[in-house]
Amino acid sequence: MGFSTPGLLPFIALAAIPIIIHILSRLRLRHAPFPSLILLRTVRRERFSWVRLKEILLLILRTLALASLLLALARPYLTRSIPGIGQATDIIIVIDDSYSTTYADRWENCLSAARKLIRSIGTDRKVILLTASGQIQQDKPVPRGPALALLDSLRPTSLAPKLDSVLKRASTIAESIKASVVVITDRQERSLSSNWHADPGVNITLLDIGSDTFNNAGISRLYPEDRFAAAGKPVRIKADIFNYGSREVTRTAALSLDGQKEEKVLKIPPRTRRTIIFASAVSKPGTYVGQLELRSDSLGTDDKRYIVVHLPEKTHILIVESASITGRYVSDALTADSAARFQVDLVKVKRFSRCDPRNYQVIVIMDPASLKASDWTRFGFYLSSGGAGLLMPGLVPADTSRIGPYIRSFGLVRPAGFVSTSEIDTTHPILERIKLTRLASARIWQYSRLDAKGNLVLARLSDHNPFILENLAHRLIIWAIAPTPEFSDFIYKAVFVPLLHRTVSYLAQISFRTEYIAGDTIRLQLDNSSALVVNTPKGRIRLEPTTRRGRPTVTLTNTSLPGIYTFKSETENKIFRTVAVNPLAEEGNLIRFSSDRLKSQGIQLYSGTLPESADFTVPLLYLAAAAFAAELLLLF
Amino acid sequence: MYAHNSRKATTRFLKPEVVAKLKSIDLKARLVVEGFLAGLHRSPYKGFSVEFAEHRPYMPGDEPKRIDWRVYAKTDRFFVREYEEETNLRAYIILDSSGSMGYKTGGITKLEYACYLAASLAYLLLHQKDSAGLVVFSDRIDTYIPARSSPAHLNVLLSQLNKLRPGGDTNLAGTFHQLAERIKRRGLIIILSDLWDDRARVLSALRHFRHRKHEVLVFHILDPNEQKFTYRSPVVLKDMETGQDMTIDPRVVRTEYRASFEAFFRQFERGCREGLIDYHLLTTDTPFDRALLSYLARRQRLR
Incomplete structure (x- = not known):
């Protein structure tokens, strides 16, 4: 016999309250004169025996109700040992509290299994509880009672942590205190890396609370239809819905965006992704918050996803041209858009020093070789403070060192005939909608042979030399040609304008993230040192900035709940940033790893059924309720 | 409207709690009777005396x-x-001063109420040139003042009423039988008592008066709590005459007590009606005019 919350046992003494009250009321009975007891004698003769009996019955029932209730709070149970799970040692219980365990009744099964395990051990043995998310991280073993109490406070998270690190930690503790490890999980495929292996000498047993059959669909992605959304053009929302289960499902997806609500019903075949586009759209400049909800599904966490759409005002671009390389073609291409998303200023290189770079989101330098050292210094400050640049090397001089700190060129190449684009990275946002055939139609008869070291190659020419590079250290894109007729006929091709637009939009818009995954750390650089207040789904948090890389920075680590997080300036009450925190979509995939894999990883799968522990809490509560009901019946 | 207001103003002084505030019993009796008669809108000495x-x-x-x-x-x-x-009515006011009459939960005890009522009746009787006598008893006759009609007799009666204190046991039936034999000339017997005694025997004794050709008017005086039994928590009740204790839970016995009291009252009422005896139940919060009206009604029948 044990108690889950033995700390409440002394309160059972409170059951004596009715008896004490009864005795006190007897002792302090009021005496009063009465003219004649003639009538009362006749009444009392009839009532006396029943009244006395009723009084005693009431006293017994009250005491019983109170004692049962108080005993139930201590949660008594009968101890039953579980064969095969380290009976002689202390036990480390690792609980998988990722959101996949909230599917159907898995979480209840998880807690129930943990309780049975704790109750199965002898009174002389202790328990350490660990969770994958880290919400419980015990270092020292505790007796059964506190462990059970701790278990009651445990809630499933919206996170998707893997078991690798917590199992490593459990193994380390197990080795030091000679304990056995039991991990309770739904055995989801992604929960344990396939290359993870148990330390020899550590006994790890897995209690499986999952099942091979499941029926779950979830939102795997929610994003604007156009990656480079801008004001003036309606931006619609797309969503990817994945049916992870083995049967076709019908779900209703409901989007709410900027006060608009829209629902779509969709049928999704098993193990298939469906993409839907909503007609709801936003077009005015501003920041919009949206939420998509998938109805009638069993796993709730991946059925809700948030989105923040930021539509900027016009993008200000500075084009720096030299005497030999004109910026007219680039300027014309950028302003050709009827929506006029870009505001372009074209200046000669000698006037670059008079421009304030802070006024521009992107600076396009047509002929980097023409920049003076002081111009490069200013440009460097601009980049390191968050600015973006597009470099288009023109006529590269013989002394390549003068080309600037961000480009290494091996000189100008004039191939026999021409080259064209032969290879592009279609996964990159700039090129994801650009067709290689259209890009390859442009003929290039002169280009700079760029050094790809330290850069990401987005496109290559037919002679394998880089055509478009992305600098990984800065927000910087480098083309191998200047868009002038001296280099190619690229400017006359239809693909030139969209490629230039996407490049500039990409550089202008990746300035901040608007989506994070639950559990991520959100780190924002600020313009000043005033504190921020964050509205989170859990409530308001005040963040004091710290200096990081020379700039005031706020860091938010508590992002365990999905939702919209709004960062406001404490002094100006102005929204600084709005971001969406979403659950990791992959956690919704409940496919499990095989028991063979478990064996190979050195984990033993518990095959028996855990004995039902005799928990007296509920019967005692029923007893208390029955006693209370009987008391009421007697009273009325 | 004026008549209504005047009636209201005068009956205000017929409330027991108002009367109790006066010091002298003479004043009390006068206040009650004058107030009562003024309320009737008739001259007090016109016509019948x-x-x-x-x-x-x-x-x-x-x-x-x-x-x-x-x-x-x-x-x-x-x-x-x-x-x-016009007449030479002889009225005897028979007043119970046993221990139980000392009970009160509100303003005045049952005995005080009975004394004020007796004083008022005596005042009224003597001002009508009737003769009034007073008998005070508990388990025996304590005081016997024969009926006289002289105005000075009022002082004798009032001074006797003024010094009454509750005490002793009750022997209603025995006392009534004794008085029925003792009062030779037929007249009006006015009984003021809580009647806490054996019902059958008391009724039998009251009929004895009737047998002796007396007119009998019974004022059954009780405290409101005796009727309603308003105790809330368990209490030990002590009999004011016998001193016996009884522990009771009012929540349990209240209903049956009230039923039992109702039966007790009805039995008296029916017994008196059958014996041609006027019976009136008065609680100590009942205004005196009700009792005086009952008396006057009886007095009218005697003319």
């Missing part, structure tokens, strides 16, 4: 207001009008 008899020559010492000026106008001599008493 005195009747014209004859004229006689004016003698020194006669009150000038009694001179009949019409006769003087005709004969030029002074004559005064002689009246004679």
